[in-house]
Amino acid sequence: MRRGSTIATTATPRMLELDDVHTYYGPIEALKGISLEVGQGEIVTLIGSNGAGKTTTLRSISGTVQPRRGRILFLGEPIQSLPPHRIAALGVAHVPEGRHVFARLTVQENLEMGAYLVRDRAQIRRRLEYVYAMFPRLVERRRQAAGTMSGGEQQMLAIGRALMSGPRLLLLDEPSMGLAPVLVEQIFETILQLKRDGITILLVEQNANQALRVADRGYVLQTGRITLADEAARLLDNPEVQEMYLGA
Amino acid sequence: MSGLGRSLERYRLRLPGGAAAQAATVVVYLLLTASLLRLFPQSIIAFLLFLANLALVFGARALRPAWQAGLAAVEMGLVFPLVAGANPFFVGVATTVAIYVALALGLNIVVGLAGLLDLGYVAFYATGSYLWAIFSTGQAARFLPFVHGALGGGWFWPFLLFGLAVGALMGAALGVPVLRLHGDYLAIVTLGFGEIIRLLAAGLNGITNGSIGLPGVQAPQILSVQLGQPIDYYFITLVLVGVIILVAQRLESSRVGRAWMAMREDEPAARAMGIRLVATKLLAFACGASFAGVMGVIFAAKQGYVDPTSFTFMESIGVVSMIVLGGMGSLPGVALGAAVVTLLNIQVLGGLSDWLNSLGARFGFSIPPELNPAQYHQLIFGLILLVMAVLRPGGLVPARRRHVQLALAPAAPAAARPRATERPARAEARAKAAPAPAPAADPAADPLLLVQGVTKRFGGLVAIDAVEMTVRGGHVHSLIGPNGAGKTTLFNMITGTYRPDGGRILFEGRPISGLQPEDVALRGISRTFQNIRLFREMTALENVLVGRHIHLRSNLADVLFRSPRMRREESEAVDRAAELLRYVGLAGLENELARNLPYGSQRRLEIARALAAEPRLLLLDEPAAGMNPRETAALLELIEDLRSGMGLTILLIEHDMKVVMSISDVITVLDHGAKISEGAPDQVRHDPRVIEAYLGRSAV
Amino acid sequence: MSSTLQTLPQLVLDGLVVGFVYALIAVGYTMVYGVLKLINFAHGDVFMVGAFVGTEVLRALTAGGRPLSPWALLLAAVVAAAAVTALLGAGIERVAYRPLRQAPTLILLVSAIGVSFLLEDLVRLVESIHLGKFVLPVPTVFATVYRIHVAGLQNPLTIRLNSIVVVVASILMMVGLTLFVGRTRPGKAMRAVAEDRTTAALQGIDVNAIIALTFLVGSGMGGAAGALFATQYTLVTPYMGFDIGIKAFTAAVVGGIGNIPGAFLGGILLGVLEQVGGGFIGTKFQNVVAFAILVLVLVLLPSGLLGERVQEGA
Incomplete structure (x- = not known):
């Protein structure tokens, strides 16, 4: 395992690093020592079956649950004991599983909440334009309560809301869950677009195949441990991965 | 939490030494405090020191429970009357303490065991009081045409029973409308109910004589002997407290008490085990209220008059604070809490105010009545509630689950056992745990469960769209599909949690769609849950015993009198449950709280609980989620054994393709609420629609 | 019968005034x-x-x-009442509720x-030490009373200037x-946190800060309502908060918590119903009416008039 906390100015400086992270829910150890890293500008995906600890990993990074042991470095700074709003302020945006839009707030208000920490009104306006350009469907619904929209629209809103903070690292949890195939395609298009716009992404997906196709690298989780780490393309060809997650 | 909180959290009352040493300590202390009480008949301290005897007996854990109970009975029933019987003040205080202990034990059934916060408990106490007062003062003759004059003291005894019955009826009557409410909404409704009763008592002059109240309540009488001395009430109350403790204890460790606790811990899971929501909750309300009804009758007689000021909201909260202080759900804790709070109120506050007054007399100042500490009951209650809630929510003597001594030869813990011996052990355990496999003629040909055109909508979203599915007897039938495809929704319709919007479901040829979950359980369908829904504060064994609930027949009378039938049934159930725990590999963990078990064991405990119901169809919702490969392999083995060894039919939701592909006879694939494929594993694996929707289109 | 109908307009008027006070308190419960x-x-x-606080300031x-x-x-x-109670509310949250964020509802309610x-007896203690009594008369602020003659009513409607204020x-x-x-931004954050x-x-969003703010605002409104109530009803006691609190809570539930x-x-609805109900079956039973509404609404219409259906966990 490579060590070192300073960010080297290499081609892909390290943006996020998890070092032996253990996270518990009560007496249940959900993460049994996760170590991984995400470089600047990368898309990294976590795959694994239900209950493997993918969501818990994202929650540990964003501070929604606090790891009991281990370190999480974001841009070289330890964040494992910060509350979630402080971590968000550092530039980590987490789109939780199941979208969790604020159902009773309007679309526009949801987006404003995403920019809660941005004080510059012009900045907020620019980001709103960026998000509305990316998801034109949201424009026509800006005054509508978010809870009345379809699942796909809510997913767009959730991603748009996360983008409003101008994140450096985007944590995406099951963005394609429960969406019709056409929409799934669109979500993955969006992910690639975000990468082109320079956003680093850590992606958790049940749809391992699609995820590995857009990702640069991937980690395979099994019951709270990382069992495989490799380039995404190589994981796609890995017979073990194929058997367990790709149904080949 | 602060350091104080932590040390409070850890403290346990326990005497050192063996049985003999503990018994000696108890007796020496008893003699000592008895002589003190005799020597200083005016001393509050001596009185409190004497009461501490009970705590000491409780702390003598090495003694057998029967011995502990006997010692306590001797202390309070014999020694105390002998040394303090002549002091009416102490006897009165002790009686009041005993009344509150009884009230608190009654409320504890509702709040502590059944988890229903009742803030209007005093209403039932008021009912009992007014019942006796109205009939023994002649008030009844004013509004009931068939009653003439006042009843004599001899009627006191039957009225104890009437108080019990009327209390129980009122409890059930309150229970009916609030069944659907939970948590704080329930609490507020009960508060409103309590206030309404008090306001009616104050307002209905014709019946209760309004705020003036009813003076001249008759004292009890045996034949021609007129009772009514403080010591008489002391003995009556003491006997009743003894009975109530016995009843509370028996209820708690019975099928009934387990049902209450299961309901408190997890309502959906309890219903899935066949526990009737309505009956169980009503019984809790009725039992709790009946205790209060009886004590009300005694209270009215003891006090000699009844008026609405005795039954304020503060009284209800006073009883709640006793329970919170002592420890919700803990019998000794609740008794202790009741004693402490009552003494604080009448002894310590009163003592403080006497002391301040005498101090004032000596130094020439006077305490205005507004500042009299005896008036500040609420301060005490408030402090107790706040401090306990924040620092030690479990109470002074937190509830402990009963440890069951198993008759079986002690088995080595599963983890320590080499794997090679697990199979024979399982076969052996199964032989004991399960009845012979169902003698179905040709199980594979028999459609056990039929899902016909079932549809479920949530708002505008169609979660399940006209799904058809046939589960044949003896099969392992898997249900797969992406997250959000509707698998769990379908499960919830089969088990009665949801009612289908269209179509129907047949089990063994009979329709079950629209039945309540508890009725589905009775038909022979049992389940586990995706997110593990164990009764967390109950032991592993108790969890499995709850699973057996539908096969236990003992009723309230059996439980109260410990009938032979109940004892036989209970010991059989314990044996069976222990065997099931062994069968799933949890031997040695019977008395462990479910919440303390590791994740994989919790999953297996859930299966054992479901098996205890002896279902013909078992629904497993993602049993392998979060298991490591070794645990998954063990699970596969277990499922295989359930089918071939026990003859069970299994409907399985699972994401782990290895599990699904290796064990299923039939697989049904759902996507967006619709069935897109069905068949044998190989067939489904190569179905292009499945690959596109679920496995990813490029994987072909 | 006609005499009760005669009093109806006055009852409605009185009910409206007390209803506005309930409404201000209900906001705190609901937030x-x-x-x-x-x-x-x-x-x-x-x-x-x-x-x-309002009474002491007036005195x-x-x-x-x-x-x-x-x-x-x-x-x-x-203003004084609102300021003191805003801080008090935030303090209560910090001491009695924040340590219990993960605890079951029952424990939280017990703490509350x-x-x-505690507050009731503390106020009683403080006032007893300060003034030697704890039931205080409130100095009159607006003495003016208007009488409005309405055709068809025997007695004129009376309304005090204080009520209008x-x-x-x-x-x-x-x-x-x-x-x-x-x-506002914090207001929207409050809704998001809710x-x-x-x-x-x-x-x-700093959730703890927003929760504290919610208590600050809700309690301040409640405290202001207390001061207004004091000027209107001329007598304050440490135990007045119980009945009125429960009624205001009922109001919150009626409207959809x-x-x-x-x-x-x-x-407003509860204030009117209570006055009218009490007027018809006797003021002695006025509180019975309020509590009966509470029980009925919670049992029959737990989501209230404007509330959305509360989702039951599956």
């Missing part, structure tokens, strides 16, 4: 329930503290014999009841609150 899913049992007592300002204008008196009393009892002040506060919650605490934190306009509506 706290929104963010914490907790019945802040101590809120009625926060209202009571507001009434005492101090009228004691000199050189009376200020009634408008200045009222403003001073209401503890605070409620109470209603107007209540409406102003409600408008202010609605704008705050609907339009809906989904975890997700709100992920947007960078968690819903601010609902709380306004519920308060």
Whole structure:
């Protein structure tokens, strides 16, 4: 395992690093020592079956649950004991599983909440334009309560809301869950677009195949441990991965 | 939490030494405090020191429970009357303490065991009081045409029973409308109910004589002997407290008490085990209220008059604070809490105010009545509630689950056992745990469960769209599909949690769609849950015993009198449950709280609980989620054994393709609420629609 | 029968005035329930503290014999009451509720009841030491009474200037609150926290700060209501918060708990119903009417008039 906390100015400086992270829910150890890293500008995906600890990993990074042991470095700074709003302020945006839009707030208000920490009104306006350009469907619904929209629209809103903070690292949890195939395609298009716009992404997906196709690298989780780490393309060809997650 | 909180959290009352040493300590202390009480008949301290005897007996854990109970009975029933019987003040205080202990034990059934916060408990106490007062003062003759004059003291005894019955009826009557409410909404409704009763008592002059109240309540009488001395009430109350403790204890460790606790811990899971929501909750309300009804009758007689000021909201909260202080759900804790709070109120506050007054007399100042500490009951209650809630929510003597001594030869813990011996052990355990496999003629040909055109909508979203599915007897039938495809929704319709919007479901040829979950359980369908829904504060064994609930027949009378039938049934159930725990590999963990078990064991405990119901169809919702490969392999083995060894039919939701592909006879694939494929594993694996929707289109 | 009908307009009028006070208190219940899913049992007592602070301020300002204008008196009393109770509410949250964020509802409610009892006897203690009594008369602020003759009614409708002031002040506060919650950044954050605490934190919202703010605002409104109530009903006691608190909570439930306009509506409705009901079956049973409404609404219509259906966990 490579060590070192300073960010080297290499081609892909390290943006996020998890070092032996253990996270518990009560007496249940959900993460049994996760170590991984995400470089600047990368898309990294976590795959694994239900209950493997993918969501818990994202929650540990964003501070929604606090790891009991281990370190999480974001841009070289330890964040494992910060509350979630402080971590968000550092530039980590987490789109939780199941979208969790604020159902009773309007679309526009949801987006404003995403920019809660941005004080510059012009900045907020620019980001709103960026998000509305990316998801034109949201424009026509800006005054509508978010809870009345379809699942796909809510997913767009959730991603748009996360983008409003101008994140450096985007944590995406099951963005394609429960969406019709056409929409799934669109979500993955969006992910690639975000990468082109320079956003680093850590992606958790049940749809391992699609995820590995857009990702640069991937980690395979099994019951709270990382069992495989490799380039995404190589994981796609890995017979073990194929058997367990790709149904080949 | 602060350091104080932590040390409070850890403290346990326990005497050192063996049985003999503990018994000696108890007796020496008893003699000592008895002589003190005799020597200083005016001393509050001596009185409190004497009461501490009970705590000491409780702390003598090495003694057998029967011995502990006997010692306590001797202390309070014999020694105390002998040394303090002549002091009416102490006897009165002790009686009041005993009344509150009884009230608190009654409320504890509702709040502590059944988890229903009742803030209007005093209403039932008021009912009992007014019942006796109205009939023994002649008030009844004013509004009931068939009653003439006042009843004599001899009627006191039957009225104890009437108080019990009327209390129980009122409890059930309150229970009916609030069944659907939970948590704080329930609490507020009960508060409103309590206030309404008090306001009616104050307002209905014709019946209760309004705020003036009813003076001249008759004292009890045996034949021609007129009772009514403080010591008489002391003995009556003491006997009743003894009975109530016995009843509370028996209820708690019975099928009934387990049902209450299961309901408190997890309502959906309890219903899935066949526990009737309505009956169980009503019984809790009725039992709790009946205790209060009886004590009300005694209270009215003891006090000699009844008026609405005795039954304020503060009284209800006073009883709640006793329970919170002592420890919700803990019998000794609740008794202790009741004693402490009552003494604080009448002894310590009163003592403080006497002391301040005498101090004032000596130094020439006077305490205005507004500042009299005896008036500040609420301060005490408030402090107790706040401090306990924040620092030690479990109470002074937190509830402990009963440890069951198993008759079986002690088995080595599963983890320590080499794997090679697990199979024979399982076969052996199964032989004991399960009845012979169902003698179905040709199980594979028999459609056990039929899902016909079932549809479920949530708002505008169609979660399940006209799904058809046939589960044949003896099969392992898997249900797969992406997250959000509707698998769990379908499960919830089969088990009665949801009612289908269209179509129907047949089990063994009979329709079950629209039945309540508890009725589905009775038909022979049992389940586990995706997110593990164990009764967390109950032991592993108790969890499995709850699973057996539908096969236990003992009723309230059996439980109260410990009938032979109940004892036989209970010991059989314990044996069976222990065997099931062994069968799933949890031997040695019977008395462990479910919440303390590791994740994989919790999953297996859930299966054992479901098996205890002896279902013909078992629904497993993602049993392998979060298991490591070794645990998954063990699970596969277990499922295989359930089918071939026990003859069970299994409907399985699972994401782990290895599990699904290796064990299923039939697989049904759902996507967006619709069935897109069905068949044998190989067939489904190569179905292009499945690959596109679920496995990813490029994987072909 | 006709005599009761004769009194109906006056009863409705009186009910409206007390209803506006209920509405102001109900807002506090509803806001706290929104963010914490907790019945802040101590809120009625926060209202009571507001009434005492208002009364003490009025006493101090009228004691000199050189009376200020009634408008200045009222403003001073209401502002002082709101300020003190806002801090008190935030303090209660910090001490009694925040340590219990993960605890079951039952424990939270127990803690809240503890605070409620504590506050009542503490105020009693403080006033007993300070004045030697704890039931205080409130100095009159506006003495004017208007009588309106209405055709068909034997007696003229009476309405006090003070009542009009109470209603107007209540409406102003409600408008202010609605704008705050609907339009401002912290107000929107409050709604976001109420809906989904975890997700709100992920947007960078300091959830604890927003919860504290909710208590600050809700308690301040309750305290202001206390001061207004004191001027209207001329007597304050440490135990007045219980009945009125429960009624205001009922109002919040009637309107749909968690819903601010609902709380306004519920308060006004309850005030009127209680007065009219009490007027018809006897004032002795006025509280019975209020509690019966509470029980019936919770049992039959737990989501209230404007509330959305509460989702039951599957």
